[in-house]
Amino acid sequence: xxxxxxxxxxxxxxxxxxxxxxxxxxxxxxxxxxxxxxxxxxxxxxxxxxxxxxxxxxxxxxxxxxxxxxxxxxxxxxxxxxxxxxxxxxxxxxxxxxxxxxxxxxxxxxxxxxxxxxxxxxxxxxxxxxxxxxxxxxxxxxxxxxxxxxxxxxxxxxxxxxxxxxxxxxxxxxxxxxxxxxxxxxxxxxxxxxxxxxxxxxxxxxxxxxxxxxxxxxxxxxxxxxxxxxxxxxxxxxxxxxxxxxxxxxxxxxxxxxxxxxxxxxxxxxxxxxxxxxxxxxxxxxxxxxxxxxxxxxx
Amino acid sequence: xxxxxxxxxxxxxxxxxxxxxxxxxxxxxxxxxxxxxxxxxxxxxxxxxxxxxxxxxxxxxxxxxxxxxxxxxxxxxxxxxxxxxxxxxxxxxxxxxxxxxxxxxxxxxxxxxxxxxxxxxxxxxxxxxxxxxxxxxxxxxxxxxxxxxxxxxxxxxxxxxxxxxxxxxxxxxxxxxxxxxxxxxxxxxxxxxxxxxxxxxxxxxxxxxxxxxxxxxxxxxxxxxxxxxxxxxxxxxxxxxxxxxxxxxxxxxxxxxxxxxxxxxxxxxxxxxxxxxxxxxxxxxxxxxxxxxxxxxxxxxxxxxxxxxxx
Numbered sequence: 238x239x240x241x242x243x244x245x246x247x248x249x250x251x252x253x254x255x256x257x258x259x260x261x262x263x264x265x266x267x268x269x270x271x272x273x274x275x276x277x278x279x280x281x282x283x284x285x286x287x288x289x290x291x292x293x294x295x296x297x298x299x300x301x302x303x304x305x306x307x308x309x310x311x312x313x314x315x316x317x318x319x320x321x322x323x324x325x326x327x328x329x330x331x332x333x334x335x336x337x338x339x340x341x342x343x344x345x346x347x348x349x350x351x352x353x354x355x356x357x358x359x360x361x362x363x364x365x366x367x368x369x370x371x372x373x374x375x376x377x378x379x380x381x382x383x384x385x386x387x388x389x390x391x392x393x394x395x396x397x398x399x400x401x402x403x404x405x406x407x408x409x410x411x412x413x414x415x416x417x418x419x420x421x422x423x424x425x426x427x428x429x430x431x432x433x434x435x436x437x438x439x440x441x442x443x444x445x446x447x448x449x450x451x452x453x454x455x456x457x458x459x460x461x462x463x464x465x466x467x468x469x470x471x472x473x474x475x476x477x478x479x480x481x482x483x484x485x486x487x488x489x490x491x492x493x494x495x496x497x498x499x500x501x502x503x504x505x506x507x508x509x510x511x512x513x514x515x516x517x518x519x520x521x522x523x524x525x526x527x528x529x530x531x532x533x534x535x536x
Numbered sequence: 537x538x539x540x541x542x543x544x545x546x547x548x549x550x551x552x553x554x555x556x557x558x559x560x561x562x563x564x565x566x567x568x569x570x571x572x573x574x575x576x577x578x579x580x581x582x583x584x585x586x587x588x589x590x591x592x593x594x595x596x597x598x599x600x601x602x603x604x605x606x607x608x609x610x611x612x613x614x615x616x617x618x619x620x621x622x623x624x625x626x627x628x629x630x631x632x633x634x635x636x637x638x639x640x641x642x643x644x645x646x647x648x649x650x651x652x653x654x655x656x657x658x659x660x661x662x663x664x665x666x667x668x669x670x671x672x673x674x675x676x677x678x679x680x681x682x683x684x685x686x687x688x689x690x691x692x693x694x695x696x697x698x699x700x701x702x703x704x705x706x707x708x709x710x711x712x713x714x715x716x717x718x719x720x721x722x723x724x725x726x727x728x729x730x731x732x733x734x735x736x737x738x739x740x741x742x743x744x745x746x747x748x749x750x751x752x753x754x755x756x757x758x759x760x761x762x763x764x765x766x767x768x769x770x771x772x773x774x775x776x777x778x779x780x781x782x783x784x785x786x787x788x789x790x791x792x793x794x795x796x797x798x799x800x801x802x803x804x805x806x807x808x809x810x811x812x813x814x815x816x817x818x819x820x821x822x823x824x825x826x827x828x829x830x831x832x833x834x835x836x837x838x839x840x841x842x843x844x845x846x847x
Contacts (some may be wrong), residue, residue, distance in 0.1 A: 269639050
């Protein structure tokens, strides 16, 4: 294949077109290169796609701002009302004393995670709402490879941002409550919980991406994902008897959130890694459906 | 080379492409004609692997599009529908496409320059006009220096300058031995660009032949006659069974008779002729003729006049 031979001709082909630059020395023709659309190349391409739209930057800014903001707000209030909470000896206070890590990590993330849901949905559904999917699939007609590269690029980005955020939130939360509880990264399973935040957010992002890829409409997919995370999961916990704990325990985000809790409570049906595995299975299942539909459906 | 073999696509009840077979040969421009809703865009989407055929196949250089390892080097495609994220710059749009198969960044800059978008390369495409969007689409098609160009309605939204530019571009690309397959509803545009036409109607093949042959085969033979005793000649020809229309300026337009026959008939009656000219029908007319019964949204069109016919 002699693509390099052909490129000067293409340049010649456009000589004299009205929109061109002033004539003169024709620019040296750049060869169009060689190479197949391998996974590595698609990974770079998907990373370019992610970093060159504003929604990515804004979603990550929202994730950080909301998570840090709510952590500061909620934990400041907790610290300020410590004495009265201690007097009342409420259940919530007892949980906080027994294991402060879920509160430290979760106070802000419970809201911040919605930004990842939005970003995950956008990463897939935006291709359809803008029509860009046609350009994408013309360049990478092996659709599953494209989806895998998209997932990898997106998950790595969210994981790294999530880890950085998690350590920040842990440090901020620890500082705000330092006169009341003492918690260190070296305590049992605390490091796992802090690192777990990045893993949790990465998988949550992939789950959202899968929903976006299946639904293909931005608004619908965001609604579906957010409803699952902040409505269905907590509501299932209210089912009577042990039903609540079991159903809720196996739903995606509750199961995944087990990873952020160093000391399992009595009613918990799954251990931390079991819970995370269930979360991963949900996501893998949705991604499998998304991939199957991507190959099957017309673009 | 594109080979379409017994291609069929059904959307629910609608048969968009109906057992279509044709081959697009390299080294020339093949026009793809058909009335609105004939299935041109669907056929192109099937060739490009965007849609799955219900049955049959479409091959590019012997392979289905989905099996091409570096598809952008085989085919540069411009689709009718918008395929760009409005929030991304023109440069980044082309960059992400280039990165999928190792096209260097210098080539991205080069194609932007070629289509005259170098000045707005870093602008988000949201603000692009239809014509600029079309130029960006052409830039994407040329990006990996493909051997085959497949363009769906490329002159849509382009100003006259842009139309000439596309025409020149297509001709030189074909002259280099590359394959060009271009759809258009602008028949006269096709008449000046395409050497070969594939005509479809309601998803079915109507013609696959050289443009000249298509015009000759499917258009009516018209002869323009000017004579001082035109009325008398008209009567003579009508008596012979020919259809004769009298133009505003008194000229006769004779249907389905050779110029020689008319000359003989006039000579036999001693009628002087001032002008006797076979009219070359336009592609537009040939197209209207062949697709008349097939047009899905039929519009009552006025009969072709001599001015239209004598292009």
